[in-house]
Amino acid sequence: MSALTVRDLTKKFGPVEVLKGIDLEIGTGEFIVLVGPSGCGKSTLLNIIAGLERQSSGMIEIGGRVVNDVAPKDRDIAMVFQSYALYPSMTVRQNITFGMECRHEPKSKQDAAVADVARLLQIERLLGRKPSQLSGGQRQRVAIGRALVRNPLLFLFDEPLSNLDAKLRVEMRMEIKRLHQRIGATIVYVTHDQIEAMTMATRIAVMHRGQVQQFADPDTVYRYPANLFVARFMGSPPMNTMRARLEAGNGGPVAVIGAGRPDEVRIHLQRYDAAASFVDREVVFGIRPECIAESSRMFTGAAPIIVSAPVEMVEPTGAETIVLLRLGGEAAMARITPDLRPTPGACADFALDTRRICLFDPETERLIT
Amino acid sequence: MTGELSVAMQPGRSAISGLLRRLPEQLMIWVPLLLAAGHIVSFALWTIWISFTPSTLVPVSGWVGLRNYTAVLATRNWQIAFNNLLLFGSTFVLLSLVTGLLLAILLDQRIRGENVLRSIFLYPLAVSFVVTGTVWSWLLNPGLGIEKLVHDLGWISFRFDWLIDRDMAIWTIVIAAVWQSSGFAMALFLAGLRSVDNELIKAAQIDGAGPVRMYRRVILPTLWPITITVVVIQLQFAISTFDLVRALTNGGPGIATQLPALVVYDLMFQRGLLGRGAAAAVLMLLILLAVLLPYAAWRFVKRRQAGHA
Known part of the structure; x- marks a missing residue:
């Protein structure tokens, strides 16, 4: 009832x-x-x-x-x-x-x-x-x-x-x-x-x-x-959202953050068929902070993508370390193990869990997949 | 600017410059306070002293003990004044409280024209008591006012002559005083009603309280502090009432509407008995203290409780 x-x-x-x-x-x-x-x-x-x-x-x-x-x-x-x-x-x-x-x-x-x-x-x-x-x-x-x-x-x-x-x-x-x-x-x-x-x-x-x-x-x-x-x-810190360009690739589209820049980040997306119609278009790329971790982190089920990114700021909370970094020039937050304190200003390697990436239509702001 | 700063930096001198900088505000606070306190306290003390002297037309020194007091207390004038004060004080405070509360509750119903009505009800407060007294003395005068009006309308047997009725005249003062000050009570109550937590009213609505129960059990109990404030302010006004009675009945008919302040005036300035007048004034002060001291004690206890909570 x-x-x-x-x-x-x-x-x-x-x-x-x-x-x-x-x-x-x-x-x-x-x-x-x-x-x-x-x-x-x-x-x-x-x-x-x-x-x-x-x-x-x-x-x-x-x-x-x-x-x-x-x-x-x-x-x-x-x-x-x-x-x-x-x-x-x-x-x-x-x-x-x-x-x-x-x-x-x-x-x-x-x-x-x-x-x-x-x-x-x-x-x-x-x-x-x-x-x-x-x-x-x-x-x-x-x-x-x-x-x-x-x-x-x-x-x-x-x-x-x-x-x-x-x-x-x-x-x-x-x-x-x-x-x-x-x-x-x-x-x-x-x-x-x-x-x-x-x-x-x-x-x-x-x-x-x-x-x-x-x-x-x-x-x-x-x-x-x-x-x-x-x-x-929803989420604290909230989901990282950044502009990205979708390109066709083997087995699925590739999201390019900061396309054309020397430090552009290319992320190969699997099982993102719904995004096919957005290939060669701009999308908003969303990734939760906990899906960006230190490079040694093993996410269950999938091999992570390792990217190198400059660290801007480090906020130790005790239970974890929150890192503000730049992915292809766009600001993003990462939640890494509390034992690590990357040096601000230097580059560090991070592991990206690509299974839970969200893509949004930049015009309607709706979830694509 | 830099000079001032460097002076402030030096130890020792900084205290003095700090004092100097705060001097204007200190003066603003203390000079008027001391002047006012000096006036009130010194004249009160002087009056108390006079009340123990055999002064008549002019102040003289000497000591007569409580003779002025026993003399004043024994006069019929004072006894009537004191009884009138009890009657007037209690009915006036009660009636202005009830009228003020009723007006406030009615105004609180989010009615149209609230601002206009509020000003109208509050307006009598802006009128001096002498004017109130005079106007009401015309209104209540059987030959001029309400009685005459009703007679002219054709109701010949109508009688409303309280003003010249020995037993009823005191009520005319109550009427005028309530008219004058219930707007004040209303303003305070209205502020109180408006400050009641909105969620409290919502909770009572969901609990199913009708309007009567809502006011009786939920809203009015939150008005206690305001009620006490209103009672104390009105009581001290009642005790020191002078101009209203002077203009309305002048203590008459006969001495039927005599009040302590009129007795003081009568003794001091009309009969030239300064000592006895002072004694009557001190008695008034004692009555006032009987009202204000419990209030101060209550405030003190309240604050202690709030501090502990």
């Missing part, structure tokens, strides 16, 4: 079109992450799904029921906010039961529900406290508890982790994922953090300028970004 269907949804604020025809089909039990830079419309979309804002046109269906004109409280949803939005004058217990109080549910049922949720989230000790007496992580837990207690068809999360410090964010990220696996709820989660998207989602909807650029599982989004925006947005 489809838990949430969004069809041809638009939203205008005056003359500004914030959402331009959004279509999403989300199954029960999915963890969908809406990700994109600020101003891409992801929070507006979430607010419209929640019923807190009215769409300009289009249709929303939750659990098979059209909810276009249904009030937020009757949509059978629960929402967790960035600022947690805990009622400051109420205790944790009252915060959790407020929704049930509004629906006039019996006290005994409220108590049982609070007890269940508190046990699940381990917040039993906090039930008598006010939100101001809680730490950021505890507030987040209570906010999640307030959503859980409703047992809705759909959970909506609006950047719930962005107010937490880095360490706590990683912890809560895992906790939310674990929670999803345990209770099997359907979740729509908004974030601008692509790592959250990659780690938690069953499917990611990458949004930009009011449109869904790609809606697919994390691996697909990462390996086969639908267009240049997705390629450059």
Whole structure:
């Protein structure tokens, strides 16, 4: 069954079109992450799904029921906010039961529900406290508890982790994922953090300028970004993209970066038949930083291409060394083993994994193959 | 430029030049502060001292202990003034609070013409109390104002003569004062309502709170600090009210609307009893402190809590 269907949804604020025809089909039990830079419309979309804002046109269906004109409280949803939005004058217990109080549910049922949720989230000790007496992580837990207690068809999360410090964010990220696996709820989660998207989602909807650029599982989004925006947005550091010229070669096309320069790089591509029509044309050549490594690296399955390239800068992160280098004059990032620190200014040999290279049409910016 | 820099570089001298450079700002802060504090504190102390002397028309030295105080406290004038203050202070603060809050909630509904209405409601604050008092004394005068208007419209038996009614006259002051200052309460409350976290309202909407429950349980509780501020400001205004009453009823009919500030004025400048007037003024100061000290203590505790959190 489809838990949430969004069809041809638009939203205008005056003359500004914030959402331009959004279509999403989300199954029960999915963890969908809406990700994109600020101003891409992801929070507006979430607010419209929640019923807190009215769409300009289009249709929303939750659990098979059209909810276009249904009030937020009757949509059978629960929402967790960035600022947690805990009622400051109420205790944790009252915060959790407020929704049930509004629906006039019996006290005994409220108590049982609070007890269940508190046990699940381990917040039993906090039930008598006010939100101001809680730490950021505890507030987040209570906010999640307030959503859980409703047992809705759909959970909506609006950047719930962005107010937490880095360490706590990683912890809560895992906790939310674990929670999803345990209770099997359907979740729509908004974030601008692509790592959250990659780690938690069953499917990611990458949004930009009011449109869904790609809606697919994390691996697909990462390996086969639908267009240049997705390629450059997902991944940290992002995918290297550079202009290249495609030439015909034995067994497949050859991508030439910096064609005509003395330091041009020729990369032989295998199994890139879809690119045949781009032979003798310009393309955008995309390669993930982890596909450029030190020359001794063995990539599983294929022999790497070794290229020599000048090193511009070295950033040791501890777990790896990030190298900024020049491939045929174009800047690129490489992730090499932490033991190596190439000298900036000198040339070094790098191994290129050619199996996961992406080619984009420079005009439409769409993925060719 | 380079000279200044080299001076600043030298140890020892740098402290002096630093002080010199900050001198204008220091003067700006300390001179007015000291002058104001000096005025307020010195005159307050002087008044306290006078209240223990047998001064009448002119200040004289001498010591009469608490005799001025017992004399003032025993007068019917002061007793009425004090009772009036309790009645006026409590009803005025309560009514202006309720009116201000209601206006703020109504204005908060994103209505058209909000700016115009806000200015209109806030406008009485720009009018001096003497003007407010005078205008209301005309409006409430049975022969000139509302009663006359209704009579002229044909309702002959209509009576609205609180201004000249010994028991009701104090309420006319409440009406005028509420009219004057509920706009102020409204402005503060409106600012408070607007600063409520938008996500809090969204959360309550999803929880299914209707408008009444939304205000009662979610929004209004966040307005406590503002409410207390408004109460304290209005109370200290109520305690020191003088010009409004002077213009509206002048303490009358008889002494029915007497307030402490009027008693002080009456004793000092009309009866020439400086000592007793000073004693009454000190009593007013004590009433004021009874309001302000708990407020200061509350602020202090709040800040300590915030510091610990």
